Amino acid sequence: xxxxxxxxxxxxxxxxxxxxxxxxxxxxxxxxxxxxxxxxxxxxxxxxxxxxxxxxxxxxxxxxxxxxxxxxxxxxxxxxxxxxxxxxxxxxxxxxxxxxxxxxxxxxxxxx
Amino acid sequence: xxxxxxxxxxxxxxxxxxxxxxxxxxxxxxxxxxxxxxxxxxxxxxxxxxxxxxxxxxxxxxxxxxxxxxxxxxxxxxxxxxxxxxxxxxxxxxxxxxxxxxxxxxxxxxxx
Numbered sequence: 663x664x665x666x667x668x669x670x671x672x673x674x675x676x677x678x679x680x681x682x683x684x685x686x687x688x689x690x691x692x693x694x695x696x697x698x699x700x701x702x703x704x705x706x707x708x709x710x711x712x713x714x715x716x717x718x719x720x721x722x723x724x725x726x727x728x729x730x731x732x733x734x735x736x737x738x739x740x741x742x743x744x745x746x747x748x749x750x751x752x753x754x755x756x757x758x759x760x761x762x763x764x765x766x767x768x769x770x771x772x773x774x
Numbered sequence: 775x776x777x778x779x780x781x782x783x784x785x786x787x788x789x790x791x792x793x794x795x796x797x798x799x800x801x802x803x804x805x806x807x808x809x810x811x812x813x814x815x816x817x818x819x820x821x822x823x824x825x826x827x828x829x830x831x832x833x834x835x836x837x838x839x840x841x842x843x844x845x846x847x848x849x850x851x852x853x854x855x856x857x858x859x860x861x862x863x864x865x866x867x868x869x870x871x872x873x874x875x876x877x878x879x880x881x882x883x884x885x886x
Contacts, residue, residue: 704863704876707873710873720873759872760867760872762820763808763820763874764820765818767815768817
């Protein structure tokens with residue numbers, strides 16, 4: 663079974679801090695994704711990557727950046743955290759484009 | 775712009791009945807749709823994928839349909855059980871780019 667592991671289940675940070683969310687998958691998948699999930703809005707794509715060192719902006723990339731130095735690891739960076747970035751963050755991976763995505767259990771991030 | 779809409783109201787049904795959830799898409803025709811299940815505090819789990827040239831797909835008690843005329847997918851759970859209670863997410867391939875667009879999800883509650 664594919665396992666997608668997110669480094670923290672809960673995280674509390676202060677406004678202005680630089681925040682790192684880490685995600686690791688163990689099935690050699692090409693594609694990795696970062697979403698945020700807010701009540702009533704569903705999952706919204708922040709960034710995705712289809713290969714090492716490659717990245718593409720999703721629908722809401724402002725205030726975020728990503729890093730994919732190794733195939734199995736995809737990091738989401740909040741450059742200067744703000745309260746409107748309080749949310750549930752979900753990482754996912756898929757073997758190829760168009761195939762089902764496998765999700766981690768999320769990081770609930772609170773920015774105070 | 776592309777939009778995926780699911781019933782925002784929770785669906786409450788009695789154990790043993792068939793649950794039917796609706797997913798409507800507007801402004802484009804996706805090449806495929808995917809359905810996911812999400813339990814509280816967990817990431818979504820993939821259930822079924824249906825392509826635009828497929829009318830229907832089945833997996834055990836699950837059935838999904840894709841009506842390109844009505845621009846709608848229906849997700850059915852037959853002989854529903856309390857363990858089927860969860861949020862169900864519909865996702866469609868985006869009009870541009872290799873990514874998914876998610877609906878906000880419908881909460882299903884199955885009462886014994």
